[in-house]
Amino acid sequence: xxxxxxxxxxxxxxxxxxxxxxxxxxxxxxxxxxxxxxxxxxxxxxxxxxxxxxxxxxxxxxxxxxxxxxxxxxxxxxxxxxxxxxxxxxxxxxxxxxxxxxxxxxxxxxxxxxxxxxxxxxxxxxxxxxxxxxxxxxxxxxxxxxxxxxxxxxxxxxxxxxxxxxxxxxxxxxxxxxxxxxxxxxxxxxxxxxxxxxxxxxxxxxxxxxxxxxxxxxxxxxxxxxxxxxxxxxxxxxxxxxxxxxxxxxxxxxxxxxxxxxxxxxxxxxxxxxxxxxxxxxxxxxxxxxxxxxxxxxxxxxxxxxxxxxxxxxxxxxxxxxxxxxxxxxxxxxxxxxxxxxxxxxxxxxxxxxxxxxxxxxxxxxxxxxxxxxxxxxxxxxxxxxxxxxxxxxxxxxxxxxxxxxxxxxxxxxxxxxxxxxxxxxxxxxxxxxxxxxxxxxxxxxxxxxxxxxxxxxxxxxxxxxxxxxxxxxxxxxxxxxxxxxxxxxxxxxxxxxxxxxxxxxxxxxxxxxxxxxxxxxxxxxxxxxxxxxxxxxxxxxxxxxxxxxxxxxxxxxxxxxxxxxxxxxxxxxxxxxxxxxxxxxxxxxxxxxxxxxxxxxxxxxxxxxxxxxxxxxxxxxxxxxxxxxxxxxxxxxxxxxxxxxxxxxxxxxxxxxxxxxxxxxxxxxxxxxxxxxxxxxxxxxxxxxxxxxxxxxxxxxxxxxxxxxxxxxxxxxxxxxxxxxxxxxxxxxxxxxxxxxxxxxxxxxxxxxxxxxxxxxxxxxxxxxxxxxxxxxxxxxxxxxxxxxxxxxxxxxxxxxxxxxxxxxxxxxxxxx
Numbered sequence: 001x002x003x004x005x006x007x008x009x010x011x012x013x014x015x016x017x018x019x020x021x022x023x024x025x026x027x028x029x030x031x032x033x034x035x036x037x038x039x040x041x042x043x044x045x046x047x048x049x050x051x052x053x054x055x056x057x058x059x060x061x062x063x064x065x066x067x068x069x070x071x072x073x074x075x076x077x078x079x080x081x082x083x084x085x086x087x088x089x090x091x092x093x094x095x096x097x098x099x100x101x102x103x104x105x106x107x108x109x110x111x112x113x114x115x116x117x118x119x120x121x122x123x124x125x126x127x128x129x130x131x132x133x134x135x136x137x138x139x140x141x142x143x144x145x146x147x148x149x150x151x152x153x154x155x156x157x158x159x160x161x162x163x164x165x166x167x168x169x170x171x172x173x174x175x176x177x178x179x180x181x182x183x184x185x186x187x188x189x190x191x192x193x194x195x196x197x198x199x200x201x202x203x204x205x206x207x208x209x210x211x212x213x214x215x216x217x218x219x220x221x222x223x224x225x226x227x228x229x230x231x232x233x234x235x236x237x238x239x240x241x242x243x244x245x246x247x248x249x250x251x252x253x254x255x256x257x258x259x260x261x262x263x264x265x266x267x268x269x270x271x272x273x274x275x276x277x278x279x280x281x282x283x284x285x286x287x288x289x290x291x292x293x294x295x296x297x298x299x300x301x302x303x304x305x306x307x308x309x310x311x312x313x314x315x316x317x318x319x320x321x322x323x324x325x326x327x328x329x330x331x332x333x334x335x336x337x338x339x340x341x342x343x344x345x346x347x348x349x350x351x352x353x354x355x356x357x358x359x360x361x362x363x364x365x366x367x368x369x370x371x372x373x374x375x376x377x378x379x380x381x382x383x384x385x386x387x388x389x390x391x392x393x394x395x396x397x398x399x400x401x402x403x404x405x406x407x408x409x410x411x412x413x414x415x416x417x418x419x420x421x422x423x424x425x426x427x428x429x430x431x432x433x434x435x436x437x438x439x440x441x442x443x444x445x446x447x448x449x450x451x452x453x454x455x456x457x458x459x460x461x462x463x464x465x466x467x468x469x470x471x472x473x474x475x476x477x478x479x480x481x482x483x484x485x486x487x488x489x490x491x492x493x494x495x496x497x498x499x500x501x502x503x504x505x506x507x508x509x510x511x512x513x514x515x516x517x518x519x520x521x522x523x524x525x526x527x528x529x530x531x532x533x534x535x536x537x538x539x540x541x542x543x544x545x546x547x548x549x550x551x552x553x554x555x556x557x558x559x560x561x562x563x564x565x566x567x568x569x570x571x572x573x574x575x576x577x578x579x580x581x582x583x584x585x586x587x588x589x590x591x592x593x594x595x596x597x598x599x600x601x602x603x604x605x606x607x608x609x610x611x612x613x614x615x616x617x618x619x620x621x622x623x624x625x626x627x628x629x630x631x632x633x634x635x636x637x638x639x640x641x642x643x644x645x646x647x648x649x650x651x652x653x654x655x656x657x658x659x660x661x662x663x664x665x666x667x668x669x670x671x672x673x674x675x676x677x678x679x680x681x682x683x684x685x686x687x688x689x690x691x692x693x694x695x696x697x698x699x700x701x702x703x704x705x706x707x708x709x710x711x712x713x714x715x716x717x718x719x720x721x722x723x724x725x726x727x728x729x730x731x732x733x734x735x736x737x738x739x740x741x742x743x744x745x746x747x748x749x750x751x752x753x754x755x756x757x758x759x760x761x762x763x764x765x766x767x768x769x770x771x772x773x774x775x776x777x778x779x780x781x782x783x784x785x786x787x788x789x790x791x792x793x794x795x796x797x798x799x800x801x802x803x804x805x806x807x808x809x810x811x812x813x814x815x816x817x818x
Contacts, residue, residue: 022063024091026084028053028074031096040076040097041232045083045107045115049304050261052233064306064382073107073115081106083117110177110205110225111214112481113427113437113470120479122537122551124208124592124607124652126152130229133201135720135755137244137771137811139251139276141198145224150652150672151208151607152224153697157786158290158324159249159279159806161193165784166208167609168648168676168696169221172560173586175211177225179313181376182215184419184445185397188562192399195317195372197296199242199255199272202229208652209590209609210555212533216442216466216487220557220588220613228298228313231259231266241816242272248773248809249279249291250361259300268300277361278322281807283779283800286358287787288335289322293363308381317372322363323401325574326790326803333800338366339405347792365408371398376421385429391441393421403571404453407504412571414452420444433474437483440467447561449496453506456568456577457561458522460493482536489529489558493565496522525565531556531585537592547596555588563617563641574790578622578640587614600660606653616646618678618693621738644680646693664708664720673699675733688736697784698746699729717759724751731783744783750775767815777808 028037036057043050044061053059061072075081079097086093106118106127118125126149136144139159146154146162154162155170164174176183178196185195204226211219231238239258245251252275259268274294278286295318302311327336329352336350376393396418403412425439442464449455470483499518501508510518537551566577594607619639650673657667676693677683683690706722730746753771781788787803 022091024061024063024072024086024093026053026059026061026072026093026095028057028059028076028095028097030079031098037076037079037097040074043073043075043232045071045073050232062306071115083107108205110223111207111211113425113435113472116472119541119547119596119598120474120539122479122481122539122549122592123211123535123553124151124549124551124594124609126150126206126208128204128206130202133203134767134813134815135753135769137246137753137769137773137813139246139249139806140193141196141201141226142194142224144198145204145206147702148670149206149208150654150670150700150702151650151674152206153700153784155695155784155786156782156805158287158322159251159276160292160294160319160321163187163193164224165695165697166206166222166224167611167650168674168693169613170695172218172563173221173557175215175219175223177215177223178315178374179226179228179376180378180391180423181374181393181395181421182218182443184395184417184421184443185370185372186399186415186417187218188560192319192321192368192370195319195370195397196226197228197255197270197272197298197315197317198274199253200228200257200270200296200298201226203227208607209551209592209611210533210535210553210588212487212555212557213468213470213483213485213535213553214439216464216485216533217489217531217556217558217585218560220555220586228300229257229259229268229270230300230302230311231261231268234261234263236260239818241818242814244811244813246276246809246811248806249276251276255296257298264303264305266300266302266304268298270296270298272296275361278358279806281779281804282777283804285334287324287803288337288353288358289324289364289366291322291361291363293320293361294318308379308387310377310379312377313375315372315374317370319370320363321368321370323366323368323403323571324787324790324803325366326787327792330793337364337405341404341406366403366405368402369398369400369411372396383426387427389423389425389427391421391423393419395419395421401454401571404506407506410504410506411450411452412454412569413456414450415457416448416450418446418448435472437470438468439470440465442466442487449509451508453501453508454569454571455496455498455507455509455521456570457566458493458496458525460491460525460561460565462561463490464488477541479539480537483534485533485556487531487533487556487558491525491527491529491558491561491564493522493525495520495524521567522565525581527564527581529558529585531558531587545597545599549592549594549596551592553588553590553592555586555590557586557588559583559585559617566641569636574636576636576638577619578638580641580643583617583641583643584615586616588612589614601658603656603658604654606651608649608651610649611647613646613648615643616678617641617643618646619740621740644678644683646676647679648674648676648693648696650674664706664710664718666704666706666708668704668706670702671700672697686737688732688734690735690737692733692735694735694741695784696731696733697728698731698744701727703727715758717757719757720753720755722753722755724753725749726751728780728782734783741783741789744781744788747778747780749773749778749780769811769813771811771813773809773811774807779804779807781805 028040040053051059072084138144142162153165207223211223237260242255244253255272257270277291280286297316299314374395380389400411401413423441428436445462466487468485472481497510497515497518498521499510533556535553566579590611596605622638652672655669676696704724708720726749731744734741755769758766791802
């Protein structure tokens with residue numbers, strides 16, 4: 001009996017030892033100096049497991065028994081991230097990181113089933129690192145990304161309102177993700193931006209081209225994926241304070257984030273506040289009602305075990321945003337303001353905005369209030385030798401636009417959009433170099449008009465359901481990946497009546513059954529859309545330096561509610577939208593071919609694309625019998641959605657020259673152009689009179705030259721000097737039909753920056769940057785700026801028409817990690 005018991009105990013001990021976690025030990029060193037690299041972030045790819053190297057550059061990672069994790073990612077500020085492949089028979093590693101001017105593979109997670117090197121990914125995708133984001137000073141996060149990604153542009157309505165456009169396509173064709181959750185606001189609206197905290201975005205990834213395979217409808221042009229900061233160091237509370245000031249519009253911004261990570265639990269919290277007054281330029285002076293007041297807050301609570309993790313996230317966005325309308329005095333060209341309503345509002349008699357008011361941080365009573373609340377949970381756990389991930393999210397977007405000067409508390413537009421997001425994905429175990437993923441995702445939406453006076457879209461319900469399969473095969477120098485997806489969308493709404501509110505004589509929604517003295521503005525709607533999307537591509541490693549990529553994709557997009565059902569004024573956009581209920585889904589067929597090279601002194605890439613969009617939906621301005629724009633009251637033009645077909649093609653290239661014999665020196669150059677044409681038969685060979693698509697960016701050439709100097713000073717560890725030259729060519733391919741667009745002259749902007757890393761101790765580093773944007777105070781208008789067309793006079797006095805973009809801007813930004 002004793003012998004049996006002893007054998008049992010020994011067996012249990014043997015089994016327990018057998019099932020113990022695998023311990024990976026490593027040390028990180030700088031390749032050139034062989035010095036330890038302290039406080040590196042270590043992450044096991046496709047898991048929540050991580051660590052931080054100590055002062056000697058050493059780390060320990062514990063892998064659960066039976067796990068087949070193959071790669072570790074090592075990152076540190078000032079070095080290029082490195083990847084390490086684990087061997088089954090080796091647990092001790094020495095890892096070398098290379099300096100900033102050298103490049104290693106960059107890893108992305110957007111649009112793929114597992115973390116993948118950009119080198120291996122046949123889809124055109126760009127990674128914007130935290131270092132790049134921190135060292136680019138712009139008015140908002142979307143402009144930061146557009147400054148660093150060729151092919152990504154912003155359609156702007158002032159400094160804080162930027163809509164992403166990818167290769168000439170935007171609005172509901174570009175999907176924005178926040179930590180993997182699709183951002184659902186009122187994307188069709190021109191006059192508000194992306195509802196995220198710009199100080200809490202750690203990195204971003206941009207897919208250029210149809211990404212419907214993984215995400216479904218609304219990713220026809222691509223995806224902008226932003227990732228918030230998460231704790232990475234065990235046992236201690238770490239944080240970062242960000243503060244900036246911009247002279248042009250007096251922007252004052254401050255942000256603080258804190259976080260900690262234990263053996264199982266992690267938490268993070270952040271908040272920010274940004275305040276700006278009206279911006280200025282040499283032509284217009286201060287541009288009335290372009291200021292903003294923006295607040296953000298986020299909270300993260302996470303739990304990790306040896307088999308996976310769960311992360312619960314809360315975010316709050318609250319923005320008071322000015323709504324410029326461009327009205328001016330015809331003689332002095334000074335901005336005026338609306339003080340009366342309807343027939344009593346005469347453009348020629350509006351009072352001029354006083355100097356005190358236009359220079360104040362106080363917003364006009366005519367502004368918009370955007371609120372966005374989000375709560376979501378991300379889960380990923382092992383399932384056998386595979387893994388399963390589950391995403392559940394709830395978000396609510398509340399948008400109020402105040403446009404009644406006599407009753408400033410009464411919103412003209414007041415809509416509340418509630419969205420439930422879901423996603424489930426299974427990654428099967430790798431077999432014969434094949435990775436297989438199966439998933440489904442979608443959303444449910446409910447949109448409600450609240451106490452408003454203008455109703456551009458009806459109340460509606462929307463249900464999206466999609467399923468997909470994705471496969472990746474690697475062998476020798478080849479990587480082949482692709483998949484197939486099916487989507488279905490159901491949209492429904494009830495009859496929507498509008499009548500006169502006897503209390504204030506404004507319009508109001510009238511609810512059945514008593515609809516007397518009202519009109520039916522939106523008849524009931526019940527429509528279904530469906531589509532199949534696909535993607536297949538390959539990457540071939542010509543050698544260890546050169547990669548050749550080719551990808552073809554079929555994208556799908558269901559018509560949005562504004563496109564099929566709108567029928568009213570959007571007061572913030574100053575546009576009356578009219579939809580068409582006979583629209584069918586858009587389908588695109590895009591081909592991409594690219595070559596990338598990574599050498600000792602230079603990294604370069606070039607990409608060609610060609611995109612056919614079937615049943616392309618676009619806006620066309622309506623005119624009267626004399627060819628003049630059809631207007632409702634004071635300059636509110638009318639646009640109707642149309643459907644045809646389109647072709648967009650172009651090129652993007654980038655070069656990063658960093659000679660090894662010139663430490664810290666770098667020259668970067670990005671070039672892009674796109675041509676977009678409406679291929680509808682009636683516009684064939686019509687040029688600007690209907691053939692060219694609107695909002696197509698001109699040829700852009702962005703260049704920067706920088707020199708980083710490492711010092712032996714105990715205070716300044718490094719100093720960086722940088723100069724940028726951004727050239728935008730004259731846009732001669734514009735939509736002149738019905739005066740929708742006009743020719744836009746080219747311009748060149750110069751920026752200059754000096755930055756320094758100030759080290760107070762081995763673990764406390766202050767990064768400070770001084771920058772001047774538009775150094776020579778160039779007066780310019782971008783053809784992607786909606787303010788260019790905010791003009792009330794057909795023949796204004798002087799040489800200018802519309803509103804010009806921001807002039808010279810002195811900026812200072814401080815990042816203090818602690």
